[in-house]
Amino acid sequence: MTEPYRSTPVFDENTLPDALRSSHQTKEGVWGLIRILEGELKLTYVQPHSEKLLTPGNPGLVAPQQTHFVTAMGPMRMQVDFYHDPPAL
Known part of the structure; x- marks a missing residue:
């Protein structure tokens, strides 16, 4: 199984960065x-x-x-993992 090369901190509905709430994209060769x-x-x-x-x-x-x-739909906690190859779901 592919391991992420980097992960974000854990965010909740209050700490979710504005950058994730508005249109953005991953870099070339990066899967999120x-x-x-x-x-x-x-x-x-x-x-x-x-x-x-x-x-x-x-x-x-x-x-x-x-x-x-992304849009928070109420109380939540989330994290993004980044990979060089498509991760297994």
Whole structure:
């Protein structure tokens, strides 16, 4: 199983950075895996537009250079792991 090369701190609905709440993208060659530890988070992909509700059993995968943003759906805790190759879900 592929291990992340870096992980963000754990964020909650109050500490979730504005940069993650607005449109942004991962760098070339970087995969992001959004893991929900508690609660729910909405992941919005910009192009093509789609939305996914993330929960502790349903993480969100972000492909390299895929524009996206997240929205807290109430109390939650989350973390993003970064990989050089697609992680196993």
